[in-house]
Amino acid sequence: MLDNKTELHPEHSHETWLGLQPARHKLKEHISQFLTSNVGWKQTDDGEHPPVLGLKVSAGLGKTRTALECIAQHGHDFLENGHILFYVPTLDLAVEAERTFKDLKSDHPSFVMRGRSAINPETRAPMCERADLAKKVAKSAKSVTRAICREDNPNGESFEAACAKGCPYLAQEKTEKNHVVFLAHSYLKSKPPLSGNVALRIIDEKFWKEMIDLQTLPHDAWLFAPDHLKARNLSGAYSTMQAAVTSALKAKTPVHLALRDSDISAETLRDLATAEEMAVPTLELDLRSPDDIVRMKVDTFDHAAANSIRVRSLICDLLANTIDHRGTERLSLAKPSEQSDYRALVKLHRLADLPADAPTILLDADLDETIVRRFCGNAQFERLLVRPKAHVIQVSDRTLASSTFKAEGRQKQRSDVVTIIKREVERAQSNNVLVVATTAVLHALYKDDGKIFEETSTKPQKLYGATVRRFGSKLLGINTYSDFATIILVGRLQLPVVTIEDQLRAVFGDSDVPLDLTTDEKLVSSKTSILRAGNKRVEAKFQSHPDPRGACLLQQGREAQSEQAIARLRLLDANIPKRVLVLSNVPLPGLPVDEWLKFDALVQEKTNVQVSLKYQKLERAIRDGKGQKLKGLRLSAAGLFGDADKVFHTLKLATEFRKKLRTPDVLDWTMAIAADMGMSATSVQLSKGRRGGHPTPAVVFTNAADAQQRSRELWPDYDKHVVTEDSGIAGDDDTAVVEAI
Template sequence: MEGLGQQQRVLPGARGFLTAFGQRDSHALILSNGVTNHRPVAGQPYARIRWAEIVELAAVPGNRPKDRAQFVIPSTYVDSDGRTHQVQRERGAFGLLTADIDSGDHSIDMLEEGVSAVLGDAEMLIYSSSSARPDEKKWRVMVPLAVLLPGADYAPTQDAFFKLLEERGIRCDPALARAAQPVFLPNVPPEKRRPGDGAPFFYQMRHRLGQRLVLGPTSPILIKREELRADLDRQVQETRLNRERLSRARLQNTCGDADDFDPIAHFNAHHDISDLLSHYGFERSHRQRGSHWRSPLSESRSYSTEVRDQHWVCVSAWAHNYDIGRITASHNRAGDAFDLYAFFEHGNDKSAAVRAYAQEVRPPRQPSCLPRTKRGSFTGQGAVSAEPPKAPNFLTAEKVELKLKKQLMDALEAAAKWKEGGEKSIPPVTAIRASPGSGKTSAMLSALGEFDIERLQGDVVIYMPTLRLATEAAAVAEALDIGWHVTRGRGANNPETGEPMCARAELAEETGRAGLSVKATLCERILEDGDVVRCPWYAICSGERQAKADEPKPGYLKQWQGLERWPEIRFESHAYLERGNTGSGRVVGLRIVDEKVWQNFLRSAYLPLDDLAHAGVKPPPRGRGRKQAKRYQERAAQAADRVKAGMEVAAALRAGESPVLPHYSEKDFADFAGDEDQLPTILTTLPNARDEELADAIALVRQARNTSRLCAMTWKILSDAKAKGRTDTERLAFLPSWQAPHSTKPPSDVVNLRWLAPFPSDVPTILLDADADPKILDQMHGNALMHEIDMAPNTEVIQVEDRLFSNKSLLDGRKLRAECVGVIRSEVVRDKSDAAGPRGVLVVANKSVVRRFFEDAGIL
């Protein structure tokens, strides 16, 4: 029999099984909802419990609340991921068969007799569950095995055990066939005990001694297991053949050319109901001449759906529950082949089903000219070149892993050699474009764990798209013992206190937008006489003293104090690539950017056209001397030239001409940009001032700097065009009488500036991006070395609907959302009815759209 050669001999008392307390007791690093597990036990192995201890517990059951009751997963694999079904299937070794009997109200004698008929004289333990009552008895059964059962064989063996018990009138909960399903141990919670002596209102157990169960070639359980496997293989094969036949039939059904074409009649004439029932996961009864079927949606599991000539009739509740077909005079449900198709393929939307089937058998005639969308874009066949792109060089997952590891190690070596060579050349940049799901992040952490990062002479900073992803990646790195630190911005919450990392978080945000130094403006400033002026909360933020009960509890400045002096691996969000220095004072030796980041450096802004001609030069204060006066005169003369050029550029834009004026040089435009960008970066208001004073001063500087910054960027764009020999630029667009959305200001002529902010390039960089594009990469890093890795597809993609669901249309249209939910529901039903077993349906959608789905259903 399959799997017998892989079984492992159990040494009595030498091993125990995974145990924990309460459904939420998880040691996983990342919980099932995607959130990092911050409990102290995260990453630690689970405790073990031996068979003898389980028997002792049955004699004296636990007294824990239900949400903290002890359970066992009867596998010897107890690592932190031991509560994952796939992991237990791959790595688990199981020493018990278990059963959960919640229906039937069997007595313990009847239950022992029924189980004995399947197991013979093997040892077994029977005990009542915590929810059992004298008039509604519920049981759990445990059977120790003579040899451990491999995880891959556990579920089919459990299914065979359940099937044999069901044949004897004992129905088991099929959930216990799952590899990591908790089996709750003997327990009677406090509310199920008498107030006085604490004795259970109801509890029974029986431990029958005997030999441990041997699953040999003649074992009824193994014989049944192989029968079930053969039946499943046969059903899968039949389903596949039926689907292929139905697909061929549909391709042939293209003769609906008559003017009186009826899609429903056409469908019923060309599709057999029995074939459709089999296709949608119904199970045929071998009695009653095979005309009765059991629905995958039936809770009674009865063969209640009968095929009668050209229609079907259902006498149970499942068709009523799902509103399939029509109600008959006898209050049953009946329908035709098309009713089944509409429900299972189109979420019971008959209108959509009619449209889809009519489109399938009567494809529309091609128009004489290319169709357009409402916006005028060409669409349909011929709108773009039909020449297929060159097929990628696909690699297997194993080869992808090896290639990724090698390229990452090569990139780390190049970075280290650049540092060791004295940093005499441009820092190396390596970009790796690997298919989604190929394990880029895991390979990166693995490579860093093997590399001597001290050769980089500075920290390795890994940038993730968000703080949450950075935190999750840091948790994985900490489990690998290679890093742990996550930089949190001033506005982020301190995980220790739940308060913002900075007591002036909003002011810090405004300060950064104004182009001012946050540290010198809000935190700490050294004056000309050497005095130090600090924020009122500086001592708390830096860890010099503890906060009092009524004081804020910032921690931004002290977050780097736990790091060692030597190079460390740290994690930050993408936002820090734009902000530059974090204030840590630590040297960066290598940047690793995970996922796409270039769009964060795209800039677009609107500048009133007349602001290009502003002077922006103030006279010096009186009594400052001749040098200051001379400098003012020089700047005033340069400002006059800049104002004149600004007026000429504005006139050219209004006339529809190029703003790259021929009589100005690259240097002229560059000088204008430098003349604009000379506002101070530090306020005269000190960090110890009141927040209101600082806010007013920051607002004034921000307004002035915003105009100055955009004017300077205009001149830089023109200087760059001159440097590249261009006579025009698309980065400046004239918009006459433009008004910002929701603005109360009158319309005015503006210029729309578009530019690419500089990417940090002072140290070596590794880019990990599944969508890396050579053209964009060349704009940001002209010296980048790019590697491309394409993993062979391992997922079959099937289109189930031919319609467009945009976020806006879904948010605005309740009917459209209902149609979309219907499509999802039909896929869930189809998945549940799959002969190979349900695999789940993943829905990928915008959060706001998903929230609307739940609001429509009354759940939120």
């Protein structure tokens, strides 16, 4: 069991990789043990938290299927007490999970929970025939069901809309027998239409983003005291409160201190919250009214005004609950933008709690303990990590960010990416290649090819023979690409800094440690390490958030997205290592890197040395600066200046070139350059006199038999010309020594 101390940004160590089968055995053991230990758990008081197990497991280990197998084996006792809810990111994955569960031939009843707009698999029509109306009503009604479906009045009378009878959506609530219910993460925040108790929850994949609720209030609806506060003599208090909060948010100073300085109390704030709540207009609908009348009332209702009053009430309530404590950082200001119709906004960052009425298992390849503890302070954690079977090539000097990649001046960079894609498709031959990138990057690549990338297409799209997909949640959990041989990630998915800080405020805005926000919404340079294939680490720099908790949130949307995309090739079960090309230098914690290359080196199929400036300069020198090849080259600074002055124009330039460059390395470079040019090359050691001094290393571009003669012709001032091996080490007994007569 891991140490349960909270770490804001733990260093991930992979020194103890598990074997595939042992890891799968441990996974099943952990889940089974948790189920058998907590089958009889019942909440005895309101403050008691249910047991929670967080399992961080390598993608492809089979966490979903293993959990389903454990439910099939141990679920009977849980179903005697209530439903078993199995949450996955999307409805499609819920359908797939239930199909897998049925394949296990379990006798436990199960079904997929579907929302109003979801398609009924039996009729191919929406589950609710007025799903579009329900979506509009949800903006202003506390309960959509009571507003347009059915309602019980205080007299005990029940009323139903005509469409409520036989409604597939409402029928789900009438399920009497306890079931294994498969449903989307969205139901974690909104109660599913389901009667009865819940005995067990299993949440597959990361869930925390679904719990965030961002409410916005136009600045003009915040700036002035609303008229309905006059009757309660609260207009002055509102204006004072509003001015204090706005001033603090602009100055980035604590809001609760500004309120105290303005003599605003918690009691006053509660009065404001209550007055605003009571003023929220009600959307009055009659279930017996014709559909056209209902739709007219919904369309003419001022949803925006009602929402503004509701958000003001929520803001005042938040301030009332935090003013006498550390305060809150759940409020922020947003400048006018295209997304807000060029209106300034006050933003309220809220976070829903996880349901806490049943034992819970969290399954996630990217599970972050810091984030999970925000929801489940008593969670216990286990990590089961298996080394992926892959040959990983990652670029070390480019991010390939979408904003720059798609720019007009980056045609060369996009062309280089196309070169890599074409080469990998050819290398894979009959096997498939998957390319994953952001929408913006794919649009740019398709445009260069004279084509259009169809964002909404449900069919596989191709680019230069490779299958393409976008980063995002729709890649989670799918096995479609398990037989592919290669994956290429072009760039990475990175949310805007303002979005990351919206998440940071929502998840950690009321914590005891103040938030460390960015300056001008810019990330900062941070140090980390790259895990190399031999379990060695090399230092690397990358852009991160200054707050360790913000760094965790950033990693969940950036590094985790890349690792999840790579996991679609199911690397753990591969017979032979698959090729993974990461065209971004953002380190991926769970991916050992075999080749850490500069982008140009990868494009040209060269080493980092071969694309370095010094290497290229030496290459030009051997070509004599004008395409003519030298006959020989001394490798000392003086020799470079003397033999290749068209490139090394001064002794200072030659000295700078040799600075921090070992002679054996220069010799290796020279021999490699000669080989690339199709020239023979032989290394020689030159010296003057019979005593003292260091020999001068040199290379003559001819075979060993003619090397001494060429060396004497080029450098007659030297007394000795010793032919050596191309490694710079003295040769065998046949090595000849030519001395001046």
